[in-house]
Amino acid sequence: MxxxxxxxxxxxxxxxxxxxxxxxxxxxxxxxxxxxxxxxxxxxxxxxxxxxxxxxxxxxxxEQAAAPIDEVIAWGEEQEWSPEVRDELIRRFAAGSAERAPLLRFFHENQPALRDSSAGLEFKERMIAMIKLVHGPEATPAARLRAAMALFSFHTALFLLKQDLAAGPEALCATGTVTTLDQATEVALEVALEIAARIDSPRD
Amino acid sequence: MxxxxxxxxxxxxxxxxxxxxxxxxxxxxxxxxxxxxxxxxxxxxxxxxxxxxxxxxxxxxxEQAAAPIDEVIAWGEEQEWSPEVRDELIRRFAAGSAERAPLLRFFHENQPALRDSSAGLEFKERMIAMIKLVHGPEATPAARLRAAMALFSFHTALFLLKQDLAAGPEALCATGTVTTLDQATEVALEVALEIAARIDSPRD
Amino acid sequence: MxxxxxxxxxxxxxxxxxxxxxxxxxxxxxxxxxxxxxxxxxxxxxxxxxxxxxxxxxxxxxEQAAAPIDEVIAWGEEQEWSPEVRDELIRRFAAGSAERAPLLRFFHENQPALRDSSAGLEFKERMIAMIKLVHGPEATPAARLRAAMALFSFHTALFLLKQDLAAGPEALCATGTVTTLDQATEVALEVALEIAARIDSPRD
Amino acid sequence: MxxxxxxxxxxxxxxxxxxxxxxxxxxxxxxxxxxxxxxxxxxxxxxxxxxxxxxxxxxxxxEQAAAPIDEVIAWGEEQEWSPEVRDELIRRFAAGSAERAPLLRFFHENQPALRDSSAGLEFKERMIAMIKLVHGPEATPAARLRAAMALFSFHTALFLLKQDLAAGPEALCATGTVTTLDQATEVALEVALEIAARIDSPRD
DNA sequence: CATGAATGAGTCTTCATTCAT
DNA sequence: GATGAATGAAGACTCATTCAT
Missing domain, CATH: 1.10.10.60 (Homeodomain-like)
Incomplete structure (x- = not known):
């Protein structure tokens, strides 16, 4: 595609x-x-x-790698916000995460170097746009933070996976069958949706 | 103290x-x-x-900054695992997060530089120990990943907060009163406990 | 040439x-x-x-300066060993000594620095090859040592000459007309041949 | 002693x-x-x-290591020069060579560093004194050079021995029984006396 | 006698960058 | 499209040396 x-x-x-x-x-x-x-x-x-x-x-x-995210953002901006839309946004964001892994990783693990770089800012803006779409209008600061955390859970999962692979079979998750890149993404999606679910009613 | x-x-x-x-x-x-x-x-x-x-x-x-984490680990190793112990571990880990913020940040945002450094490994080992205590014995890979993600949510929250402050009042969360370092930690704790809660019964 | x-x-x-x-x-x-x-x-x-x-x-x-020595070695390896060949080897080695003076000097006076250097080893190997050609096959250890000393006499002479020049006209040899670089080489050649002559019959 | x-x-x-x-x-x-x-x-x-x-x-x-040489010099200065005295000077010089090995080695292999050092000059002066005693008064430049070369043959032998030991059993002289420090000194003495013998009648 | 703390000058080396060809 | 040659700025690190204690 x-x-x-x-x-x-x-x-x-x-x-x-x-x-x-x-x-x-x-x-x-x-x-x-x-x-x-x-x-x-x-x-x-x-x-x-x-x-x-x-x-x-x-x-x-x-420029080259952010195109897929732009598509998601574009789609999101056309929708009326609703919990369903929110979840769909997260799912669409998740969809490309596996392939985007190197980019996410690069972006996060190189914050210091990118901090003053105009290139870094571009990517940051896209993430902010995504976050705003996820928490919807008039969200409380706590809700915003949750929205961000939901999206970043993908990065966290990817980060952990990498650490894991680097560490060899002895490591924390890699007990053989499960934790491949895809399965890590799956868990991350689950978690992301959980986190996002409480955006509206943070305390039940 | x-x-x-x-x-x-x-x-x-x-x-x-x-x-x-x-x-x-x-x-x-x-x-x-x-x-x-x-x-x-x-x-x-x-x-x-x-x-x-x-x-x-x-x-x-x-060496200097990891002492508090060591205390938590030491405590955890003395307990019989149970969901309550797990949550308490997370709470104790959370307790020092705010002060440890720079350390966490440094550790995460400098992965590339620390990758081959013996110093980096030391810290990594401590985190692995924490993760193991959180998911308890005989956990599935998915459970392990969750445990890790729960703990890393503090870092994520701190990371986002920093980005935020750097970006000025226009930014994603900083709408004035709320998101201080302490409040970010609070949300992160909430999220961490949620993620951890599903460790045993990943799907309800 | x-x-x-x-x-x-x-x-x-x-x-x-x-x-x-x-x-x-x-x-x-x-x-x-x-x-x-x-x-x-x-x-x-x-x-x-x-x-x-x-x-x-x-x-x-x-690499650049050792080429002439390589030529001598190549010639030597084609000959059947005999006292005449031995002397000719020494003469040929002597022939370029004057020009090679800086190299020899550098090599000897910088042993400590070159000891662990791969570059130093390269030169050493060449000298060893020369020495072996001079003493011929099945030589006694004493003969080998003599062969080596014969060749090194050029370095010694050069070394002394340099000390001398540095010391001014008061010094040990520099009494005016004689000891130029060429004349030092000449004496060294004489000495080298003397030393080598006793290789076969160390004691008369 | x-x-x-x-x-x-x-x-x-x-x-x-x-x-x-x-x-x-x-x-x-x-x-x-x-x-x-x-x-x-x-x-x-x-x-x-x-x-x-x-x-x-x-x-x-x-200062500490040159004392033995000073003794030889002192003895030499009291004698009337003769070929016998000359040979005896060389023998006395040889006597301590083995123990003085590190000093000789240090002195030669560190010329560059000692060149401008007042300490280096002190040693050089002693060597010059020795050389003068060996060739006797009114010697031709060639004779002086020979005298120097005779004395330096000890250094050469020591130098070669060291190279040899460093190179392991494959090396040029170390074929087992012979070349120990003492035996190297012995050969060097032989050579030194040969070289010195021709001081008077350089060409036969 | 000796140490702990610190300095200033200098070392080799690496890097992003430039430009004529 | 790309290269060969070169630069200027900077970086980590080492060393002989000093001095108050």
Whole structure:
């Protein structure tokens, strides 16, 4: 469906793919342009033909990877808010989470580096839009926080999964059959819906 | 109560305080030893008198700040597991969250930098111990994941709050009176208990 | 004859020349990359474009300067051993000694710095090959030692000459006309042949 | 006999011993005061109580270790020169060579570091005195060079032995029984006397 | 006698970036 | 489209040295 998910042809696209891969694996600061260039088999200078700056690569990454979220947002903005719509938003957001994993991971684990970057802000704005759609109009601060937490549960689950895999079979969840990326997403969806369910009536 | 929380006298202690402050504000990589030294009014070389390496400072930070968590773990290990114990564990963990905020933040937002650091592993181990205590023995992978997510909800809430404050009054939650650090913690506690409640009976 | 002896064009070659010059004058450790860069009129970073590491420069030096020795070794390996071949080996080795002086000097006076360096080992291997050719097959340990001493007499002579020149006209040999580089080499050759002559019949 | 050869009591003496050991093993520049202090179980500052400067330690080393050479020089200065005296000088010089090995080694392998050091000059002067005694008055430059080379043959042999031991059993001389320190010295003495024998009648 | 704390100068090295070709 | 060569700024780290205690 989305044309942006598979490795693009053309150097520019390949740079984005490799950069996201490395950034999410090792971090933004920890990844040098030389590494990216090396893995691509080109020179550093070639990167500068396609991107004005290292930060600009992040720009490209987000631009390319945020499209699916934009679709969800667009859909949400056309609906009248209701608990059903809210849950559907979360489900749609969840739908792409698995593929977006590297992006989410990159975004969260590199806050310090992205803090002052214009590219980071772009992504943040999208998340804020999503959050607003989830909690609906005139929400209390607590409700807003819940909405945000619901959405971030996906990231948390993904984060934990990664830690887990890195730690080997001894680790906290990886007891064999269950915790694959998909199953982690499933649990995260469950949790997200639970959290969101109490948005209206925080105390029963 | 704990004597380790407020700025210690002695240069070594002051280094730890300032370093944690800067690391959690700007990130580990983004903070140079010069900055730390400057803010302390000493030379870089003085840092090296007290710590063998930049990484070693992180070591010191964790050693110093993880003591409260260790207490909770110690308590938990003495109890027979039960849903009540589980909830109490979460509450005790929550209790110090507000003060520990910078540490949690630092830990999460600097994953890339800490990944290969022995200091990072130390902290990770403590979290794993907490998670195991929360889900109790013989838990399913899904239950384990939930346990982890419950505990991490504090971090998520803190993370969101920070983003929020940084963004100014326009932002998602900060509508004036409510979302202070304490209130964020409160919501996070609520959410954590909800998530944990379903550990045993994931679907009702 | 050999095209590698005079200053090469191209920065890489110039770095090697200047580095050997400085290393042999002041020592490896005592020569900073800044000095090399300054004398070349480039920045330190430029050195790193051409060499991965300070040690790598040594690598380059040896690679470039050891070619003449390799030729002698190659010749020696084709001959059937005999006292005449042995003496010819020494003469051929002596032939280039004067030009190779800085290299020999650098190699000997920087043992501590080169000890753990892969570059140093490369040179050592060449010397060992030469020594083996000189003493021939099935030599007694004493014979081997003599062979080695014969070859090293060139270094000793060169070393003494340098000390001498540094010390001014008051010094041990420099009584005016005689001891130039060539004449020192000549004496060294004489001595080397004497030492080698007794390899077979150590005691008469 | 000499009281200076075994580890002295008193910190000052122990510093000298340890320093010589490390300097000759790893080199002067390559050995930091911290290493010396650590191996002694004291602090760097303690070294400064006993020596004004790092270079001053070298001073101490030479002062302490050169005494035996001074004795030989003193004896030589009382004799009327003759070939027999010359040979006896060499034999006396050889006598202590084995014990003095680390000093000789240190002196030669650290030329670059000692070049500008007043401590280095002291030792050099002693060697010059020895050389002058060996070649006798009114010697030709070539004769002087030979005299020097004769004496330095001990260093060469020691140097080669060390290289050898470092290289393991595969190496050039170490074929089992022979080349110990003593036997290397023996060969060196033989060679030294040969070289010296031709001082008068360089060409037969 | 010796230490604990600190410094200033300097080291090697890495990086994002530029530009002529 | 891309490269080879180079730069300037910065970073972590080391070292000899000092001095009050």
């Amino acid at each position: 989305s044309t942006t998910q598979r490795p693009r042809t053309g150097t520019r696209g390949r740079i984005i793919d490799v950069a996201l891969e490395l950034f999410s694996e090792q971090g933004y600061q920890e990844t040098s342009l030389r590494e990216i260039a090396d893995r691509l088999g080109v020179t550093k200078a070639a990167l500068y033909y396609h991107f004005k700056t290292k930060d600009d690569i992040v720009h490209g990454i987000i | 704990s004597t380790t929380q407020r700025p210690r006298t002695g240069t070594r202690g002051r280094i730890i305080d300032v370093a944690l402050e800067l690391f959690s504000e700007q990130g580990y990589q983004e903070t140079s030893l010069r900055e730390i030294a400057d803010r302390l009014g000493v030379t870089k070389a003085a840092l090296y008198y007290h710590f063998k390496t930049k990484d070693d400072i992180v070591h010191g930070i964790i | 050999s095209t590698t002896q005079r200053p090469r064009t191209g920065t890489r070659g110039r770095i090697i020349d200047v580095a050997l010059e400085l290393f042999s004058e002041q020592g490896y450790q005592e020569t900073s990359l800044r000095e090399i860069a300054d004398r070349l009129g480039v920045t330190k970073a430029a050195l790193y474009y051409h060499f991965k590491t300070k040690d790598d420069i040594v690598h380059g030096i040896i | 000499s009281t200076t050869q075994r580890p002295r009591t008193g910190t000052r003496g122990r510093i000298i011993d340890v320093a010589l050991e490390l300097f000759s093993e790893q080199g002067y520049q390559e050995t930091s005061l911290r290493e010396i202090a650590d191996r002694l179980g004291v602090t760097k500052a303690a070294l400064y109580y006993h020596f004004k400067t790092k270079d001053d330690i070298v001073h101490g080393i030479i």
